[in-house]
Amino acid sequence: MRAFVMTELTGPSGGAEADVPEPVGAHPWADGERLLIDVHAAGVSFPDLLQTRGQYQHGSPPPYVAGGEAAGVVLEAPPGSGFRPGDRVASLTVWGALAERALGIPRYTVKLPDDFDFVSGAALYLNYATAWFSLHRVNFTKGEDVLVHGASGGVGTAAVQLVRALGGRPIAVVSTSDKARVVREAGAAEVVLSDEGWVAQVRELTGGLGVPVVVDPVGGDRFTDSLRCLDVGGRLAVVGFAAGEIPTVKVNRLLLRDLSVVGVALDPYVARFPEMARTLAAELERLAASGELRPLAGHVLPLASAREALELIDTRRAVGKVVVTIR
Ligand SMILES: NC(=O)c1ccc[n+]([C@@H]2O[C@H](COP(=O)([O-])OP(=O)(O)OC[C@H]3O[C@@H](n4cnc5c(N)ncnc54)[C@H](OP(=O)(O)O)[C@@H]3O)[C@@H](O)[C@H]2O)c1
Structure with missing residues (x-):
């Protein structure tokens, strides 16, 4: 072959x-x-x-x-x-x-x-399963704002669509105006450019509070800045490191504002809790059949x-x- x-x-x-x-x-x-x-x-x-x-x-x-x-x-x-x-x-x-x-x-x-x-x-499969599992890991609930990094990428566009489909408000971070256009078409409610003071823009978009949830497939500097734009009690899903650098976190940042940083790795989770694979497959089939997911x-x-x-x-x-x- x-x-x-x-x-x-x-x-x-x-x-x-x-x-x-x-x-x-x-x-x-x-x-x-x-x-x-x-x-x-x-x-x-x-x-x-x-x-x-x-x-x-x-x-x-x-x-x-x-x-x-x-x-x-x-x-x-x-x-x-x-x-x-x-x-x-x-x-x-x-x-x-x-x-x-x-x-x-x-x-x-x-x-x-x-x-x-x-x-x-x-x-x-890969992008929507990753996006769905990210939202599951941070206990996303309907109505929440979700900041999505690398939003015009594979995982990013899936996360934007899923947040919309599940009743949240996706706020996208992208690096160029061309990518901004793409991510708007994918369903982003708001788009901010990564080189234009995006932390301040996100604060402004959320009435100064910050977002409750961040989905981060990019890592690097984005990670630390993302902690700055989480609301008190906010949760950040660590999905990947497309920027190349694996960031570190000073845990006092988490303590001081009740923040959670949560890993997203489906396979070890499924090895421990096999029913998760069935739940996820059923959800993806349901959402795909409903017409709400259009990769x-x-x-x-x-x-x-x-x-x-x-x-x-x-x-x-x-x-x-x-x-x-x-x-
Ligand atoms: N945890 C999991 O289960 C899981 C599953 C799938 C993928 N991943 C990981 O998630 C990450 C994203 O995967 P993907 O398939 O969505 O990738 P992708 O389609 O290439 O998207 C990655 C995005 O990251 C942004 N980015 C920022 N800095 C970058 C750099 N230096 N080089 C390349 N991209 C950069 C780009 O957006 P801007 O140009 O707009 O910044 C790009 O659109 C990867 O690290 C991948 O390994 C994890």
Whole structure:
């Protein structure tokens, strides 16, 4: 089968399209359960980029097929998994999706509504699961303001849409006016630019109080400034470090204003509380079917351009999700 194969961990340039054998057995994260997917579109995200440099905690040694999530049609499904051959699905693969066939992880797979095309499907699971779980971890409740960093990115656009869908007010932070336009279309109620005194603007937008919730996939300086614009009792979800630097926190800042900083890592949580994967899948299927989630695929490229897909993320040019079509 055709696939985009990473042969060395030197970034996107370490990969190329090649012929490789079809996957055998089950995905290593699937407890021996073989869920084989005929891939129509693959989602490419920041963790895929980190993997190309050996910087991701769940990477695979080279040579490996890149691509963290797949949308397509089930070819083989384990009995009792809830999936059958012919089902249209979106599945987290962690790696392996940039190929004609991929192994999915049943607990991180959802059925696609009929009106969801495969490009949208490839943009569904990782970003919306991460955004939903972030909001769950900080006990988001209807009516709350949520400040979203990296808001025009993959996780960011998903968080903006979800906050809207769940009855909150998304306030987006982005770096350029082009990205501001994108994030407004995604549903942001307010947009502030990261280089224009965004902390003061957020205070102004919240009557001087600050926001109750921050979703932060960016890290770096944003993190400390985010603590400054949380309301008393505010909660910050630590999602990732797209800016590169892992920030530190002086815990007196938390003590003095009753702040909480909460980690967001789905897989260890599901290992400890397996029902969370089912709850999350049911919620994503419900929200997708309701029409409230419309993934923003900002870039759609063919398999022959998979390297460029990764480079878009590497050079901070990606808006929304980067999707690679396989057929
Ligand atoms: N915890 C989890 O379960 C989980 C799941 C998925 C992803 N993640 C992590 O979340 C982060 C975002 O992932 P994503 O897929 O949303 O990425 P993305 O689509 O590339 O978006 C990242 C955003 O971060 C902002 N950013 C700020 N500084 C940046 C820099 N130096 N380089 C690149 N981007 C920068 C950019 O927005 P502006 O230009 O507007 O600032 C960009 O839109 C990554 O660290 C990823 O590993 C975590």
